[in-house]
Amino acid sequence: MTGRRAFRVPFRVAAYVAGCLVAVTQLSGCGGSGHGALGGQAHVTVQPSQTFVVVGSAATVGDGLDQPMQQVWARLVWREAFPRSTIFVNAAVRDATAASALQDQVPLAAELHPATVAVWLGSQEAFDRVPVDGFATDLRAVLERLRATGARVFVGDVPQLGAVRADAYNAAIARVAADAGATLVPLHDLSVRRGDGDPVFVPNPAGHRAIADAFVAAIKGRAP
Amino acid sequence: MLAGRSVRRRAGRALLTVLAVALAATLLTSLLIASGAARSRVLDQVSAGGPLAGIEVAAAKPDPGALDSDKPRPGPPRPIDDAALHRIERLPNVKSVVPVVVNPVVIVPPVPAVRGATARSAQANQSALIRETLVGADFSHPGDLPVSVLVGRLPHAGSLTEVAVTLGYAQRFGLDRRHAGAVVGTELVIGAPRLYSALGQVRGRWTRAEIVGVVTQQAAAGDVIAPIEQAQLARQWTRQGDLATEFGVDPSPYSALFVIANGLGHVGAVRQEINNIGFSTSAPETLIESVQRYLHVVEIVLTGIGLIGLLIAALGITNAMLAAVRERRREIGVLKAIGARDRDVRRMFLIEAGTLGFLGGALGSVFGYLLARALANVVNRYLAREHLAAVSLGLPVAVLAGAIAGATLLALVAGTLPAQRAARLPARQAMGDR
Amino acid sequence: MHAPGGVDIAVRGLSHTYATPDGPVPVLEQVEAEIAAGAIVAVTGSSGAGKTTLLSVLGGLERPQRGSVVVGGLDLATLRGDGLAEYRRSTVGFVFQDFGLLGSLSAQENVELALTFAGIGMRARARRATALLDAVGLAHRRSHRPAALSGGESQRVAIARALANEPSLVLADEPTGNLDESATEAVLGMLTALPGDYGCTVVLVTHNARVAARADHRFALRDRALLPVPA
Numbered sequence: 108m109t110g111r112r113a114f115r116v117p118f119r120v121a122a123y124v125a126g127c128l129v130a131v132t133q134l135s136g137c138g139g140s141g142h143g144a145l146g147g148q149a150h151v152t153v154q155p156s157q158t159f160v161v162v163g164s165a166a167t168v169g170d171g172l173d174q175p176m177q178q179v180w181a182r183l184v185w186r187e188a189f190p191r192s193t194i195f196v197n198a199a200v201r202d203a204t205a206a207s208a209l210q211d212q213v214p215l216a217a218e219l220h221p222a223t224v225a226v227w228l229g230s231q232e233a234f235d236r237v238p239v240d241g242f243a244t245d246l247r248a249v250l251e252r253l254r255a256t257g258a259r260v261f262v263g264d265v266p267q268l269g270a271v272r273a274d275a276y277n278a279a280i281a282r283v284a285a286d287a288g289a290t291l292v293p294l295h296d297l298s299v300r301r302g303d304g305d306p307v308f309v310p311n312p313a314g315h316r317a318i319a320d321a322f323v324a325a326i327k328g329r330a331p
Numbered sequence: 332m333l334a335g336r337s338v339r340r341r342a343g344r345a346l347l348t349v350l351a352v353a354l355a356a357t358l359l360t361s362l363l364i365a366s367g368a369a370r371s372r373v374l375d376q377v378s379a380g381g382p383l384a385g386i387e388v389a390a391a392k393p394d395p396g397a398l399d400s401d402k403p404r405p406g407p408p409r410p411i412d413d414a415a416l417h418r419i420e421r422l423p424n425v426k427s428v429v430p431v432v433v434n435p436v437v438i439v440p441p442v443p444a445v446r447g448a449t450a451r452s453a454q455a456n457q458s459a460l461i462r463e464t465l466v467g468a469d470f471s472h473p474g475d476l477p478v479s480v481l482v483g484r485l486p487h488a489g490s491l492t493e494v495a496v497t498l499g500y501a502q503r504f505g506l507d508r509r510h511a512g513a514v515v516g517t518e519l520v521i522g523a524p525r526l527y528s529a530l531g532q533v534r535g536r537w538t539r540a541e542i543v544g545v546v547t548q549q550a551a552a553g554d555v556i557a558p559i560e561q562a563q564l565a566r567q568w569t570r571q572g573d574l575a576t577e578f579g580v581d582p583s584p585y586s587a588l589f590v591i592a593n594g595l596g597h598v599g600a601v602r603q604e605i606n607n608i609g610f611s612t613s614a615p616e617t618l619i620e621s622v623q624r625y626l627h628v629v630e631i632v633l634t635g636i637g638l639i640g641l642l643i644a645a646l647g648i649t650n651a652m653l654a655a656v657r658e659r660r661r662e663i664g665v666l667k668a669i670g671a672r673d674r675d676v677r678r679m680f681l682i683e684a685g686t687l688g689f690l691g692g693a694l695g696s697v698f699g700y701l702l703a704r705a706l707a708n709v710v711n712r713y714l715a716r717e718h719l720a721a722v723s724l725g726l727p728v729a730v731l732a733g734a735i736a737g738a739t740l741l742a743l744v745a746g747t748l749p750a751q752r753a754a755r756l757p758a759r760q761a762m763g764d765r
Numbered sequence: 766m767h768a769p770g771g772v773d774i775a776v777r778g779l780s781h782t783y784a785t786p787d788g789p790v791p792v793l794e795q796v797e798a799e800i801a802a803g804a805i806v807a808v809t810g811s812s813g814a815g816k817t818t819l820l821s822v823l824g825g826l827e828r829p830q831r832g833s834v835v836v837g838g839l840d841l842a843t844l845r846g847d848g849l850a851e852y853r854r855s856t857v858g859f860v861f862q863d864f865g866l867l868g869s870l871s872a873q874e875n876v877e878l879a880l881t882f883a884g885i886g887m888r889a890r891a892r893r894a895t896a897l898l899d900a901v902g903l904a905h906r907r908s909h910r911p912a913a914l915s916g917g918e919s920q921r922v923a924i925a926r927a928l929a930n931e932p933s934l935v936l937a938d939e940p941t942g943n944l945d946e947s948a949t950e951a952v953l954g955m956l957t958a959l960p961g962d963y964g965c966t967v968v969l970v971t972h973n974a975r976v977a978a979r980a981d982h983r984f985a986l987r988d989r990a991l992l993p994v995p996a
Contacts, residue, residue, distance in 0.1 A: 156491050176439045176460060176520075185537070191492045191518075195537040200530055211530060665865040668826060670854025670882040670930060672847050758826040758849070761859065762817045762938060 156192040157222035159185055162212045162249070164231050166310040167199035178312045183319035184225060188326040204231050205245035213249055217256050224253045225322055227263040229280055233273040243279040250287035260289035261325050263318065266308035267298035292325045294318060348651040349691045352738050355644035356695020357702060359637025360734045364703035366633050367730065368722050370626045384426070384592040385477050386602055386614040388419065390583035393606040405611035410583035415608065419590060422604045424597040427475045429589040432467040432562040433551045434569055434580060437535065439520035461503060464553030465521065467562020468589070475591050478556065482512040483544030490558050494519055495544040500554040509716070511545045521555065523565035525572030536568040551587055595619065641738065644691065645745035648684055652749035656680070663753055664760025673754040680750035681743055688742020692735035700731060771933040771966035772837030772856065774800040774823065779832035781818050792818045794989040796832070800982070803960040805967045807977035809994070810986030816970040817938060819986065823968060824859060824936045825852045837933060854883055858927030858965070860956070862939035864919040866911040872898060872922045873907040879929040897925035901955065917948025924955055928963055935959055937969040941976055953979055
């Protein structure tokens with residue numbers, strides 16, 4: 108009697124397993140149709156992005172740096188002051204002056220409808236001792252045309268150049284920036300003190316770091 | 332009723348018989364499921380993860396005679412515009428068309444270097460820009476793309492800040508397949524070039540993107556894969572510069588199309604149609620066909636092994652039921668004495684055999700599926716270690732149902748001889764042997 | 766339903782031989798018998814005398830090899846295969862010494878099984894089986910399996926099964942051989958009441974003289990011949 112009951116168990120197990128199998132196959136039918144619903148049209152939205160343009164000369168191109176792509180100040184500002192979605196165009200041209208920038212750089216910047224433009228000009232003019240008035244006129248044109256695109260414009264002045272005095276240029280930059288509605292980024296105190304001569308700014312990685320810090324602070328609205 | 336009770340009465344032997352059938356069915360189903368999964372895996376590999384029925388359309392006129400070959404042999408350039416795209420979309424048996432845009436870019440080596448990158452490769456890459464090709468495709472229907480994810484995921488459709496890279500990118504940092512995942516989560520700085528010949532200068536349009544996955548792809552030659560919008564914006568920038576063609580940017584709005592036919596059988600015809608419209612095509616159809624032939628041979632061998640198992644199980648059924656007939660001579664006699672005809676007895680034993688076969692088949696297909704799953708788990712763990720895409724089994728209902736039906740049918744055939752012998756037993760057995 | 770008293774049986778010149786490895790062994794030779802409808806007949810004889818063979822032939826389990834057996838006007842020598850099965854099913858009810866119940870089925874199912882082969886519907890089967898078990902006094906044991914029944918109860922289930930298809934001939938092979946005193950009495954009582962209650966002719970094989978004494982007519986199988994035993 109007990110022996111027979113014991114034998115009946117495997118039979119029930121087998122029947123149960125068969126039942127489960129039927130259930131599983133039915134479930135798979137449901138799963139199949141469910142999967143079809145998942146394969147529907149996906150909605151694509153292109154996320155908004157803004158553009159950051161830099162106008163400048165040799166130092167802004169990255170001349171003198173071992174790794175310009177990693178170390179140039181403009182790139183540091185782009186990475187540190189803007190969200191990842193920001194597009195960056197470095198319009199700087201070696202040996203650029205305010206006058207040449209008006210030809211070579213400003214049209215490109217305007218084409219891109221940038222949200223932010225950083226401008227660093229004047230060192231070339233200071234070295235060449237170009238008359239300040241002419242420089243001021245050209246810079247004013249640069250800033251006004253950039254402002255006309257609707258961009259926020261940040262203008263850096265000229266750091267310490269050793270024997271070369273840049274005070275007059277810096278005064279002009281401050282005045283023109285104020286007139287054009289651009290934000291002045293003061294760089295005139297940036298320098299490294301050499302043993303005997305006048306203090307001078309050196310465009311090495313540390314120098315670029317310092318310039319970038321000043322621009323980032325200005326763009327983010329902090330005091331340097 | 333009686334057949335079921337008889338199975339139950341001799342449950343010990345019935346269980347052994349059922350287990351034999353189950354074992355054979357297990358073998359057969361797991362082999363079939365595994366070979367089915369292997370088939371799709373191998374074909375995936377052959378088609379580089381893309382749909383098997385994929386056709387690459389180049390922005391070029393067809394080269395006469397190229398239709399018979401898998402390799403692209405494009406003729407002179409011919410732009411693919413929206414009109415051409417829509418014309419191809421409307422061809423018969425075209426399931427989908429995915430436009431592809433490529434653009435040359437440079438990428439800035441990441442600082443700090445990618446974790447796990449070998450010292451030599453990292454150093455070599457710190458100073459120099461890396462020349463790359465940005466491949467843009469529409470990610471809104473990832474299933475239609477000739478792309479398969481090895482690590483991470485694909486970029487979201489329309490994203491301007493996400494990209495995927497190929498193993499080739501990882502290899503630049505000395506990362507092999509196993510360690511390619513280290514690049515996921517790092518940032519890529521991508522620059523599209525624009526030449527200003529008057530200034531003697533190339534200006535970049537720079538974007539930053541996070542690497543969200545490592546993939547294999549055959550949409551176009553290139554190691555950085557992005558949503559098509561990224562590639563289109565990059566291309567627009569480069570094309571407006573001087574000598575854009577020198578950078579490899581042709582005037583075609585789309586660099587290529589990836590066309591998916593309604594099944595492998597239509598690939599040839601769709602290729603022919605696209606060639607007639609005037610574009611060069613390529614597809615791995617010849618390769619896939621020959622691989623399929625080899626896989627078919629493997630399947631036949633595996634099925635053969637499973638069938639031999641079932642045959643042995645069937646002999647087991649015959650043997651067990653012959654023993655049952657011998658043991659139940661008296662019972663069969665009594666059945667005949669109370670009016671059972673030969674065919675009633677035969678039917679009883681056939682039902683009994685069928686029940687054993689069905690239970691064995693059902694049990695076996697469940698076990699077989701579980702076994703295949705277990706095997707797939709082991710294989711997938713290995714594949715995951717190797718940073719390869721996993722194998723997916725799905726629920727092969729046809730194989731499972733086929734195993735049950737096959738086992739039942741085989742059991743019926745195996746039960747024919749014992750059933751016949753039982754039916755032929757003289758009714759005199761009711762009186763016992765004398 | 767039935768002619769009162771069941772079928773009459775005429776056996777003429779029946780001979781039967783078994784083939785064995787040692788050559789043919791004759792079991793019955795020129796057996797002659799007349800059994801009136803509704804009679805209760807006992808056949809006695811020593812073991813191996815051919816009692817069971819005679820019963821097999823009468824019940825259509827074997828075809829008569831030589832001679833003729835006519836049951837209720839039906840010559841069994843003319844039947845074969847399904848014809849014999851039909852005869853067994855519709856005309857004959859068997860009662861075996863070891864009851865011949867199927868151990869995997871309940872008492873009720875054992876009785877119903879006989880009706881299944883007659884192609885009777887499920888409801889009708891259940892009704893008839895219930896009534897028969899009731900009649901043999903086993904209504905309360907319907908769902909029990911043979912292993913749970915006593916010998917007497919099992920034989921009563923077997924009698925109920927034998928009566929399922931309303932037979933006109935009931936053949937009982939040592940029906941009390943495995944039963945104790947009181948069970949023997951109960952079973953005998955039922956068997957002897959069959960002609961009156963169910964309209965059957967009853968042939969029972971026994972070597973129990975007391976059982977044989979309850980029959981209307983007695984035959985003895987001796988030296989392969991069937992001889993009437995005077996009362």
